[in-house]
Amino acid sequence: MQETTWNGEPLKNGDPPRGYLEAKGFWAWAYTLDHKRIGVMYLYTTLFFFLAGGVFALLIRIKLMFPGQHIFTNQTYNVLFTMHGALMIFLFVIPAIPSGLGNFFIPLQIGARDVAFPRINLMSYWVFVAGIVVILFSLVRPMDTGWTFYTPYSARTAADVTTLSFGIFLIGMSSILTGLNFLVTIHKLRAPGMTWHRMPLFIWSMYATSIIQVLATPVVGITFLLLAMERVLGVGFFDPAKGGDPILFQHFFWFYSHPVVYVMILPAMGIISEIVPAFSRKPIFGYKAIAYSSMAIAVFGFFVWGHHMFVTGMSGTAAILFSLLTYSVAIPTAIKVFNWIATMYRGSITFESPMLYALTFIFLFVIGGLTGMYLGALGADIHVHDTYFIVAHFHYTMVGGTVMGLLAGLHYWFPKMTGRMLSEKMGRPAWLLIFIGFNVTFFTQFILGFEGMPRRYAEYPAQYQALNILSTVGSWILATGILIMFANFVRGLFRGALAPPNPWKALSLEWETGSPPATENFEEIPTVTDWPYGYAGRQT
Amino acid sequence: MSGQSTHHGPGAAGHEAHMDPATAREAATLGIWTFLATEVLLFGGLFTSYIIYRIKYPQIFYEGHLKLDHVLGAINTVVLIGSSLTVALGIAAIRKGKVGLLRLYLFLTLLLAGTFLGIKYVEYTEKFSHGLYPDTDIFFSLYFMLTGLHGLHVLAGMVLLGAVLFLAGRGRYSESYHTPVEISGLYWHFVDLVWIYLFPLLYLLG
Amino acid sequence: MKEHDSGTRTYIVVWGALVMLTVVTVAVSYVHLGMMNVFVALLIASAKASLVALFFMHLRYENRLVWGFALAPLFFLVLIVVGTLSDTLFR
Ligand code: HEM
Ligand SMILES: [Cu+2]
Numbered sequence: 107m108q109e110t111t112w113n114g115e116p117l118k119n120g121d122p123p124r125g126y127l128e129a130k131g132f133w134a135w136a137y138t139l140d141h142k143r144i145g146v147m148y149l150y151t152t153l154f155f156f157l158a159g160g161v162f163a164l165l166i167r168i169k170l171m172f173p174g175q176h177i178f179t180n181q182t183y184n185v186l187f188t189m190h191g192a193l194m195i196f197l198f199v200i201p202a203i204p205s206g207l208g209n210f211f212i213p214l215q216i217g218a219r220d221v222a223f224p225r226i227n228l229m230s231y232w233v234f235v236a237g238i239v240v241i242l243f244s245l246v247r248p249m250d251t252g253w254t255f256y257t258p259y260s261a262r263t264a265a266d267v268t269t270l271s272f273g274i275f276l277i278g279m280s281s282i283l284t285g286l287n288f289l290v291t292i293h294k295l296r297a298p299g300m301t302w303h304r305m306p307l308f309i310w311s312m313y314a315t316s317i318i319q320v321l322a323t324p325v326v327g328i329t330f331l332l333l334a335m336e337r338v339l340g341v342g343f344f345d346p347a348k349g350g351d352p353i354l355f356q357h358f359f360w361f362y363s364h365p366v367v368y369v370m371i372l373p374a375m376g377i378i379s380e381i382v383p384a385f386s387r388k389p390i391f392g393y394k395a396i397a398y399s400s401m402a403i404a405v406f407g408f409f410v411w412g413h414h415m416f417v418t419g420m421s422g423t424a425a426i427l428f429s430l431l432t433y434s435v436a437i438p439t440a441i442k443v444f445n446w447i448a449t450m451y452r453g454s455i456t457f458e459s460p461m462l463y464a465l466t467f468i469f470l471f472v473i474g475g476l477t478g479m480y481l482g483a484l485g486a487d488i489h490v491h492d493t494y495f496i497v498a499h500f501h502y503t504m505v506g507g508t509v510m511g512l513l514a515g516l517h518y519w520f521p522k523m524t525g526r527m528l529s530e531k532m533g534r535p536a537w538l539l540i541f542i543g544f545n546v547t548f549f550t551q552f553i554l555g556f557e558g559m560p561r562r563y564a565e566y567p568a569q570y571q572a573l574n575i576l577s578t579v580g581s582w583i584l585a586t587g588i589l590i591m592f593a594n595f596v597r598g599l600f601r602g603a604l605a606p607p608n609p610w611k612a613l614s615l616e617w618e619t620g621s622p623p624a625t626e627n628f629e630e631i632p633t634v635t636d637w638p639y640g641y642a643g644r645q646t
Numbered sequence: 647m648s649g650q651s652t653h654h655g656p657g658a659a660g661h662e663a664h665m666d667p668a669t670a671r672e673a674a675t676l677g678i679w680t681f682l683a684t685e686v687l688l689f690g691g692l693f694t695s696y697i698i699y700r701i702k703y704p705q706i707f708y709e710g711h712l713k714l715d716h717v718l719g720a721i722n723t724v725v726l727i728g729s730s731l732t733v734a735l736g737i738a739a740i741r742k743g744k745v746g747l748l749r750l751y752l753f754l755t756l757l758l759a760g761t762f763l764g765i766k767y768v769e770y771t772e773k774f775s776h777g778l779y780p781d782t783d784i785f786f787s788l789y790f791m792l793t794g795l796h797g798l799h800v801l802a803g804m805v806l807l808g809a810v811l812f813l814a815g816r817g818r819y820s821e822s823y824h825t826p827v828e829i830s831g832l833y834w835h836f837v838d839l840v841w842i843y844l845f846p847l848l849y850l851l852g
Numbered sequence: 853m854k855e856h857d858s859g860t861r862t863y864i865v866v867w868g869a870l871v872m873l874t875v876v877t878v879a880v881s882y883v884h885l886g887m888m889n890v891f892v893a894l895l896i897a898s899a900k901a902s903l904v905a906l907f908f909m910h911l912r913y914e915n916r917l918v919w920g921f922a923l924a925p926l927f928f929l930v931l932i933v934v935g936t937l938s939d940t941l942f943r
Contacts, residue, residue, distance in 0.1 A: 219664040222673045286680045293917065294673045295665070321928050324684040328691035332791065340781025341791060343695050349703065349784050357936045358691055408931055412939070421942035424935075626664075675914070679921040686925035687932075694933050698940050716878065723874050731867040734908045738860060835909045842900045845874075846893035850881035 122525060122604055125622035139224035140625055144231050145210030146523065149516075151235070152206055155197040156509075157592075162190035164585060167547075167578040173566050183564035184250040191253030196277055197238060199508050200366060203373035204319070205234070205284050207515050208312050210523060212288055214616035214623060215306045217297025217632050222290040230283035237276030244269035252562065254363075257344035257355040261336045271334035278323045278330075281369075285319030288312055297615070299634035303397075306614045306638050307390065310397040311376025314404035318365045318372075322408070326362035329355065353418050360411035368407040370504060371471075372400055374511020375442055378464050381518050382446045383639050384612040385461035386453025390639040392445035399438035406435045413482050417491045425484055432482035439475055443468060459533035460610070463514035466541055470506025474499060477552070492562070495555025501548045513540075513591070520595070521609045525622040526602030532594040539587025546580025614638035671825050678829045682836050685799075689840060692792050696847060699784045708852045710785030713778060715769060719849035722765050723841065729758035730838040733807070733831045743821030745814055752811040755834070759804045766797055789848055796844060799837045806830045866907045873900050 126142045135143055166186050169177050178186075209227065213220055221227050244266040251260045251267065260267050292313050296305070333355070335341040342348025344355040383390040390396065412420065412428030446468055455461065477499045481487045490496065520528050550573045555561075559570045566574070608617035615638070619628050665673060700707050736751030773779075773786075780790040810830050813819065819827055877896040881889065906912045911922060 222665070223677060226677075282684050286677060286684070289680055290673050290676045293676060294669055320680055320684055321687055321925065324686075324688040325691050325932065328688050331795075332691070332695075335780070335791065339790070340779070341787040342781060342784055343699075343787060348781070348787075349699075349706075350787075351698070351940065353939070354695065354698065354936070357932075357939065358694075361932050361935070408928060409935075412935065415939075419943070420939045423942040424939035427938055428935075675918060676921060679918055683921060683925035686929055690925075690929045690932055693929070694936055697933055698936060701937075701941070716881075720874060720878050724871055727867060727870045727874065730870075730904060730908050731863055734863045735860060738863065832909055835904050838908075839901050839904050842904070843897050846877055846881070846897050850877065851890055851893055852881075 123620065123624075125525065125620050126625045127525070127622055128625070137228075139220070139228055141209050141213050141221050141224065141227060142523075142623065142625075142627075144227050145206050145208070147231055148201060148209060148234070149206035151238070152198050152202040155193050156202070159190050159194035159198060160585065160588065162186050162193070164581055166190060167581040169564060170566075170574050171571075171578040173568065173571055173574075180564045181248065181250065184252075184562075185248040187562060188249045188252055189245065192241075192249070194504075195253055196241075196274060199370050199504055201234065201277075201281065201284075203377070203508065203512050203515065204288075204312065204315055204369065205230070205281075207377070207512070207519065208288060208315075208373060209284070211519065211616055212291060212309060212312055213295070214522075214619065214627055215309055215614050216292065216295060216300055217615045217628065217634065218291065218295035219627050219631070221287045222294055223287050226283050227287055230280045230287070233276055233283065234280035237273045237280060239273075240276060241270055241273030244273055254359060255330075255333065256359075257333065257336070257352045258346065260333060261345060268334045268337045271330035274330045275327050278327045281319050282323045282327075285316035285323070288316040289320065292316075297631050297634050303394070304634055304637045305397075306376075307379035307393070307396050307400075308373070308376035308614075311372045311379070311400045314400040315369050315372045317401075317404050318369050318407065322362045322365040322369075325358055326366075329358040329362070332358075353415065353420060356415050356418060357411070360414045361408075364411040364414065365404075365407040367503070368403055370508040371511075372403060374467065374508045374515075375400070377511045377515040377518070378446060378467050379442075380612070380614065381460050381464040381514055382449050383641055384518075384610050385458065385464070386450045386455050387641045388449055388453040389641055390445070391448035391451075392441070393637065393639065395441050396445050399441045402438040403435060406431075406438070410435055410482075413487070416484055416487050429482060429484040433479070436475070436479055436482075443472060443475075458517075458530060458610075459528065459537055460514050460518035462534065462537045463510050463517060466537070467507060467510040467514060470502050470510060470544070474502030474504075474506050478503065490555055492560055493555035494551040494559045494561055497561050498548045498551035498555055501544075501551070505544060505548070516595075518610070519616075520598060521605030522616055522621050522623070524599055524602070525605050525620075526598050527605050527609060528594055528598040528602060532590060532597065536587050536590035536594060539583055539590065541587075543580050543582070543584025543587055547577050547584055548580070550574075550577040550580065612638075613640060667823070674825045674829055675832075678832050682832070685836060685840075689792075689795065692788070692795065693843075696788055696792070699788065703784060706783050706785050710783065710789065711849060711852050713773075713776070714789070714849050715772065716849050718765055718769055719845055722762050723845045725758050725762050725765070726838050726841050729755045729762070730835050732758065733834050737824075737827055737831050740814075740819055740824045740827050741821065745817070745819060748819065748827065749811060749814050752807055752814065755807055756804055756811065759800055759807075763797065763800060766793065792844055792848065796837070796840055799840070803830070803834045803837050806833060862907060866903050870900055870903060 126140055135147060138144060166183070169183055169186075209221070212218075247264065247266045249265045249267075249270065251263060251265060255267065255270075292305075292309060332341060332343055336344055340348075342350040344350050344352050346352060379390060379396055410428055410432045412424050413432045416425050416429070477495070481490070481496070481499060517528060517533065520526075554570055554573050554577075557570065559566055605621040607619065607621050609621075610617075615628075615632060615634070616623070618632060732751045732754040736748045736755065739745075739747035739751060778786050780787050807830055810819075810827055813826070873896050877893055880892050880896075883889075885892065905922070911919065914922075
């Protein structure tokens with residue numbers, strides 16, 4: 107294939123134009139104000155912690171294969187699961203889609219040249235990095251509190267919770283700055299003609315996500331500040347010895363951390379809402395229902411935090427109240443699932459990797475969501491709280507949901523971001539291994555939890571061993587799939603076939619510019635006249 | 647990709663030029679109000695603690711508030727309100743293009759802000775000398791956390807307004823462009839707003 | 853932020869009102885009204901806050917969008933207080 111032009115541009119020594127990737131060197135990245143580069147930096151950073159957290163997970167699983175044997179100390183086990191949870195949640199799952207893909211694609215999808223405040227955007231990235239450095243610094247002394255950092259233990263442990271608190275404060279600040287930037291960007295920088303009801307659903311979901319980031323994160327900021335002050339100055343809000351209330355910490359923590367599960371899941375839902383119609387070649391079914399349910403989830407998500415605290419000695423009034431409210435969040439979630447399925451119904455579906463991950467998302471997230479409903483019921487939760495049932499539940503939602511959504515998005519947008527295609531030959535087997543590995547690893551944990559195996563212990567009675575071995579083997583299958591997938595990414599970056607501007611024939615604006623896009627995104631800001639889902643019915 | 651626009655190099659200069667001035671101003675206004683929203687919830691955690699413990703320990707709060715200096719608190723309230731006025735007047739001045747007046751008002755604001763922190767310093771040393779520390783009891787935990795966090799905001803505001811003052815001296819602001827002045831002004835008023843609640847909650851209510 | 857007459861006089865009047873209200877709230881605190889003390893103090897503080905927001909912060913001249921952004925956090929502030937109280941009050 108000897109071509110001399112590519113998308114109308116002359117080739118330079120046989121290479122297509124590199125668009126925003128043209129400038130090279132450390133400073134061209136570290137100092138960039140380009141939302142696309144900042145997004146890419148976020149992606150590299152967060153994916154690094156995905157791999158790091160994954161290594162911890164594999165170690166945990168190996169230990170759990172051999173109860174009673176001294177592979178490492180129980181203290182080491184505590185450190186491992188704390189590191190796994192904290193790194194995965196704060197440095198990977200929360201920031202990856204919003205700060206990574208969101209940064210890259212919000213301006214492209216709304217037809218803008220950049221976010222509203224590029225400087226703040228860059229600052230948010232470096233604040234994020236500063237937070238990471240502080241957190242890693244705090245981990246010099248082993249951290250053993252669990253990722254929830256419950257008082258009073260976290261106020262007393264010899265681990266360096268004080269430094270860690272400041273790290274989390276910084277990460278939170280970065281998250282706030284990003285959310286703020288996106289809110290203003292979506293309000294002020296939409297291309298001419300792009301009314302609210304012509305916005306891609308990914309934008310709606312990012313808008314809802316940003317609201318949560320802006321309103322919930324400050325609360326976790328002050329919570330960790332108070333925790334640090336409790337250790338440094340002896341402030342007594344969470345200390346029963348001083349008349350404080352350890353459960354207050356949990357209220358604050360979950361006021362943030364429940365809404366934050368929607369920071370994790372809403373952007374993923376947005377990605378699914380893009381991919382499903384594109385690969386079914388059908389207009390999205392129930393556009394408004396999906397858009398508004400994102401907003402509803404964002405708001406209702408603030409009303410249910412108490413369901414994490416049923417067993418803490420919280421008042422009965424609050425327990426019943428929060429249990430009932432929890433069901434209200436289920437409705438908008440169910441609406442989305444039904445709409446995706448209706449979109450696929452009688453579509454001419456093709457099964458490239460983005461769609462495979464999108465379907466996996468729907469399947470796994472439904473299981474995660476249904477078990478969540480089960481847990482939201484007061485009586486059931488008291489039975490399985492702090493067992494492996496919980497571990498399985500949140501892995502079905504966070505890995506089956508968020509991570510699958512992220513992978514769907516990465517496969518979908520890889521050609522746009524890099525200018526090169528991924529290999530389907532590698533992509534499909536990788537997906538299959540991930541799908542099987544995930545279910546083997548975590549479905550067994552539902553059963554274990556139901557049989558009463560408690561979480562967060564290094565040891566357990568022998569009766570649970572068989573299923574644990576199965577789960578560990580599953581984690582190896584999963585890890586193999588993920589490795590192949592990353593190999594595919596690396597291969598694609600260097601050797602992938604050149605990507606046309608719109609490989610999936612999708613209709614939103616990011617596909618109307620080059621792959622990769624030019625630094626200023628669009629040569630001319632497009633004028634929008636229609637919604638982005640007008641796929642012309644069925645084609646053959 | 648042909649007409650690479652010059653303002654989009656990897657360097658920092660002039661990137662914001664991707665918005666027209668009117669949009670940029672609206673965006674900035676929306677941005678600062680969003681930021682203030684996050685501040686409300688940052689203090690919100692402390693206010694929630696205040697309410698809960700006030701209901702739980704009325705006696706401690708009663709005794710605690712007697713140990714605070716109502717007069718100094720009231721003076722500080724007036725000082726901060728005054729600084730809000732000078733900032734507002736400064737913005738009114740620059741809206742008419744009067745840079746000199748803006749600088750005068752900003753200088754006065756910094757002076758008042760400094761006074762506020764000075765008085766806070768006197769109050770803190772006074773408390774420490776009576777053995778009242780953040781770990782004394784719940785009331786003093788709250789007192790020091792609330793006023794401390796607020797004090798940090800005063801400090802941040804001073805840095806911000808100081809920078810604006812400096813840049814105003816460099817001739818950066820005019821009748822047609824003064825968004826940063828307005829934005830930092832809004833932040834400063836917010837700092838005042840928080841104190842308007844802190845004063846009665848801590849000093850007056852027994 | 854339209855160009856409007858942000859008159860110096862208005863600002864000074866508002867400032868006067870703020871100082872007056874400060875004096876009033878101090879004075880009232882010496883009168884024993886029981887629970888009413890809390891109520892009055894918060895009422896006065898809110899009046900002062902509204903003055904600052906409406907005049908000094910120009911909220912008066914802003915559009916609905918900015919109003920929305922300004923008021924939304926208050927709702928969530930109430931939410932966290934009420935949600936937490938639903939536990940601590942009834943324990
Ligand atoms: C590579 C796949 C993964 C495997 C094999 C794995 C395995 C595990 C295991 C064995 C535990 C310990 C349970 C316990 O004893 O308490 C755990 C906990 C946890 N995992 Fe994963 N995990 C994986 C991916 C993820 C991802 C992507 C996330 C991000 C959302 C995540 C979040 C968590 C959290 C939050 C906990 C609970 C930590 C705690 O309670 O302290 N995991 N995981
Ligand atoms: Cu939850």
